[in-house]
Every structure is written in C-alpha cells, then in structure tokens.
Amino acid sequence: MTSCSADRARGHPLQAYLDDFITLSSLVGWPYNSHSVEWIHVGSSPLLVHSFTRSERLEASPHWACQMTHADQSVAPAASQEAEALMEDAAGVADPVGVVEPYEFTEIAIPIIAMHVLALFAFIPAFITGTNVLLLAIALVVFSNGITLGYHRLLTHKSLRVPKWLEYGYVGLALCCLQESPAKWVSTHRRHHSHSDEPDDPHSPTASFGWSHVGWLLWKRKGQHEFRTDDRYCADIIADPFYALMEKHPDLPAGIYILHAGAIWFVASALFLMENSFGSAIWQGVGVVLWCVVLRTVMIWHFSWSVNSLTHCFGYQNYKTSDQSRNNWLVAIVSNGEGWHNNHHHDPASASVQHKWWEFDPTYLQIRVLKRLGLATHVIEPRQVRKTVVEREDSSSLNKQAG
Numbered sequence: 528m529t530s531c532s533a534d535r536a537r538g539h540p541l542q543a544y545l546d547d548f549i550t551l552s553s554l555v556g557w558p559y560n561s562h563s564v565e566w567i568h569v570g571s572s573p574l575l576v577h578s579f580t581r582s583e584r585l586e587a588s589p590h591w592a593c594q595m596t597h598a599d600q601s602v603a604p605a606a607s608q609e610a611e612a613l614m615e616d617a618a619g620v621a622d623p624v625g626v627v628e629p630y631e632f633t634e635i636a637i638p639i640i641a642m643h644v645l646a647l648f649a650f651i652p653a654f655i656t657g658t659n660v661l662l663l664a665i666a667l668v669v670f671s672n673g674i675t676l677g678y679h680r681l682l683t684h685k686s687l688r689v690p691k692w693l694e695y696g697y698v699g700l701a702l703c704c705l706q707e708s709p710a711k712w713v714s715t716h717r718r719h720h721s722h723s724d725e726p727d728d729p730h731s732p733t734a735s736f737g738w739s740h741v742g743w744l745l746w747k748r749k750g751q752h753e754f755r756t757d758d759r760y761c762a763d764i765i766a767d768p769f770y771a772l773m774e775k776h777p778d779l780p781a782g783i784y785i786l787h788a789g790a791i792w793f794v795a796s797a798l799f800l801m802e803n804s805f806g807s808a809i810w811q812g813v814g815v816v817l818w819c820v821v822l823r824t825v826m827i828w829h830f831s832w833s834v835n836s837l838t839h840c841f842g843y844q845n846y847k848t849s850d851q852s853r854n855n856w857l858v859a860i861v862s863n864g865e866g867w868h869n870n871h872h873h874d875p876a877s878a879s880v881q882h883k884w885w886e887f888d889p890t891y892l893q894i895r896v897l898k899r900l901g902l903a904t905h906v907i908e909p910r911q912v913r914k915t916v917v918e919r920e921d922s923s924s925l926n927k928q929a930g
C-alpha cells in the first residue's frame with residue numbers, strides 16, 4: 528500500500544488553517560457548490576471533496592483519502608470506512624515512484640510566511656507616516672504592472688508586442704514583486720488555462736479555497752511543486768537568453784529582488800539624510816523599505832492570488848466557459864482589471880478584458896497609450912472585434928472578385 532504521512536499532516540498547524548477554509552466553504556455556500564460538487568460529511572464536519580469524478584480526484588491527489596481516514600477515525604467510523612476504501616483506491620493511482628508526500632513544504636513556503644511576518648513591522652507607529660502611505664500607493668500602481676501587463680498579457684498570452692528593452696522593463700518590475708522567474712510564472716499560468724478547474728490545474732478552488740489562494744505555493748502535491756518551470760508551456764520564454772539565465776540560476780530572481788530592496792533603502796536613506804541625522808535617516812529608510820517593498824509585495828501577492836481563488840468562486844459570468852471563472856469587481860479594482868476573469872477565460876488572447884462599458888480595464892488603457900506612442904504593436908483586439916474585421920475583409924475581397 529502507498530505510504531501515507533497523514534499522521535504528520537494532521538498535526539500540522541497550517542493544515543488546520545486549510546481545513547478551516549474548507550469548512551468555511553460549506554457554511555457560506557460557494558458558487559461552485561453545484562451539481563458537480565460531491566460532499567462527504569465526516570462527523571459533524573462537512574468536507575468538500577471534489578468537483579470531479581472520484582477517480583479523477585484521487586489521481587490528482589491520492590493523499591486526500593489518507594488524510595480523511597487518519598484525521599477522523601475516532602469520530603466517524605462509518606465515514607472512516609469509506610475513506611479507507613478511498614485510500615485503497617488511491618493506492619492504485621499513486622505516484623509512479625510509490626511515495627506520496629502530502630503536505631510537504633515547498634522551498635518557498637518559509638519565505639512567504641516570513642514576508643507576511645515582516646510586513647507586520649510596517650505597522651510599528653514610528654513607520655506609519657503620510658510619506659510611507661503615499662509611496663506605498665505609488666509603488667502598488669507602478670510595480671503591479673510587471674505582473675498584469677508584463678508576465679500576464681505580454682509574456683503569457685502574447686496579446687501585444689513591445690520593444691525588447693520595454694519588455695525587460697516590465698519583467699524587471701515583475702521580478703521586484705517576487706513572483707518567481709518569467710518561465711515559472713508563464714508555464715504555471717498557461718497550465719491553468721489548459722486545465723482550468725481540472726485535476727491538472729495548479730491552483731483550482733475545486734480542491735479548496737485555501738489551496739487556490741496560497742496552499743498551492745506552500746505545499747507540494749504528489750511531491751511536485753505546482754509553481755514550476757514546465758518545458759511544455761514555456762519553450763518560447765526560455766528561448767530568450769535573459770529568461771533562460773534565470774532558469775539556470777534559480778536564485779537570480781530573489782537576488783534581483785533583494786538588490787532592488789537595497790537600492791530603495793539606499794536612495795531613501797540618502798534623501799532623508801539631507802534633513803536628518805545619520806541614525807534617523809537609516810531608520811526612516813528602513814520604514815520606506817517595509818512599506819514600499821515588503822508590504823507592497825505581500826499586498827500584490829494577495830491581489831494576484833485573488834485572481835486564482837476569488838474569481839473562480841465569486842462573481843458573475845458573461846460567458847458559459849468550461850471552467851468556474853467569474854467576473855469580480857473587487858478583484859478587478861485591486862488587480863488592474865484582471866478580476867474580469869470570466870471575460871479573460873472566454874478570450875485569453877485578447878489584450879483587453881473589458882467586455883461591458885463599466886468593466887474598466889486599466890491595463891488595457893495602458894496598452895492603448897503604448898500603442899499611441901508607437902511602443903506597442905500587434906495588439907490583439909477582443910474576439911468580437913477580430914471577427915468583425917475578418918468579416919469585413921472577406922466581404923471586400925468578394926466585392927473585388929465580383930468587380
């Protein structure tokens with residue numbers, strides 16, 4: 528039988544956090560609490576098991592049944608028996624090497640937790656200043672473009688083309704958001720589009736809300752990190768020597784991030800030094816880093832993660848896509864328009880995700896400005912516009928032939 532380390536997982540404090548999300552999902556009634564979702568009650572706790580067929584779910588995460596069995600044997604013998612049966616089934620679809628390591632921390636789990644703890648230091652009263660709040664607001668607007676325009680629409684979906692120096696500029700901003708290398712980000716997101724809300728989706732809330740938001744970054748499923756470079760999805764990215772260099776030296780993205788933090792601290796301290804003592808200037812520089820680097824990074828993380836979690840749970844749909852994607856105005860506000868996610872899943876190639884007049888897309892507005900300046904070319908318009916252009920071209924060529 529497959530080895531199962533669920534005993535270890537049960538005692539894991541972060542496991543309790545994930546379980547809370549799952550239980551909460553049953554109380555608030557997720558939008559994906561639909562025909563396809565299967566519920567299993569263990570004791571008094573309803574556990575959202577999956578929205579796939581049982582065999583698909585077990586294939587995606589065989590340890591799931593192990594976790595249920597070990598965690599709830601004492602309170603629900605009947606349910607435990609069913610879970611035991613599931614576990615037996617799981618053994619048949621286990622990892623090829625026969626070792627399943629559920630809830631094994633990823634190598635980025637500790638840095639993610641550490642950054643959250645560090646961000647709390649921004650709220651030390653001495654650091655809460657008007658200057659820091661203003662700088663945070665500016666930094667959020669500037670650096671988030673690296674993810675939304677750079678990593679997402681430019682690299683992943685090729686929705687526009689820009690000169691190489693400008694592309695590297697956007698990628699530089701993205702690296703300052705500490706969201707890993709371009710190849711890792713692009714392959715993970717392309718995999719999401721290829722398998723949206725299916726077992727191979729790296730971060731679907733059909734597993735659980737907590738998993739889709741941050742769990743997939745903290746734990747390895749089937750012993751494999753979800754946030755990984757997958758050659759099948761990023762051949763065009765690693766063809767670029769700069770992006771390939773980051774795959775060859777995986778610490779390079781983190782190094783660039785630390786360098787930019789150091790540069791911000793140095794410039795801020797130098798400016799404060801004009802009107803303050805040396806010690807005071809250094810201290811105020813630390814405050815700027817906590818607000819404009821650490822807190823900003825954590826906030827942009829959650830804004831990006833919300834696109835994976837909230838917009839696959841809450842909101843409305845303009846289109847009946849094959850996934851659970853939704854348009855969510857709150858996420859759209861904090862993520863430069865990315866919250867119109869159902870529109871995006873309907874037409875991923877489009878540079879714009881604005882399909883109704885009030886679905887404002889600030890990222891597309893920026894793309895239009897770049898186009899006007901001659902810096903963006905080959906901008907892919909929404910499907911409806913593309914269709915109209917093709918129809919117009921077809922009819923004009925027919926007219927020419929008739930003439």
Ligand SMILES: [Zn+2]
Nearest residue numbers: 719723852868
């Ligand atoms: Zn999605």
Ligand SMILES: [Zn+2]
Nearest residue numbers: 716720871875
């Ligand atoms: Zn996308």
